[in-house]
Amino acid sequence: MQLRALHHHHSDEDANIWPHLRSLVPEATEVLDRLEADHQEMDDVIERLTGPRRPAPEQASDLRSLHTLLNAHLDLEESRVVPLIRSHVTPGWWEEAGKEVSKNHGRDLPMVAAWTLDAADEEQRAHIFATAPLLLRVLYRLSWRRAYERRAAQVFG
Structure with missing residues (x-):
């Protein structure tokens, strides 16, 4: 469930939040591109983890990879993107986006x-x-x- 939710979270960011932020802050394109690439890389790992059963060492390796990827991703998101969201995205837009995202x-x-x-x-x-x-x-x-x-x-x- 958490892996599926993580995938949905990333999909929501890529489809809703990042395009809006790009329109408000064009200079954020590089960091948003990096975050989208991270999402794809994590989705590949999530797909392996939620797919057919594999030997435990392979799954453990994927879990370690996901842990590393996710922590680096969150560090980048928190340090570079959250400040942009706070300074450029209106509370009204954010709340409406949150309602839309929750439907997914x-x-x-x-x-x-x-x-x-x-x-x-x-x-x-x-x-x-x-x-x-x-x-x-x-x-x-x-x-x-x-x-x-x-x-x-x-x-x-």
């Missing part, structure tokens, strides 16, 4: 929402709760959070 997660939405809230700081979490539809807030509090916590405990111990 389908059955993964509960886990993705809980994962997002888990990673958010207090200010971000407060904003999400203040702007999310009531139904989503209730579902999160009654079910999604606990399901995510159980899954995280299984994965991370």
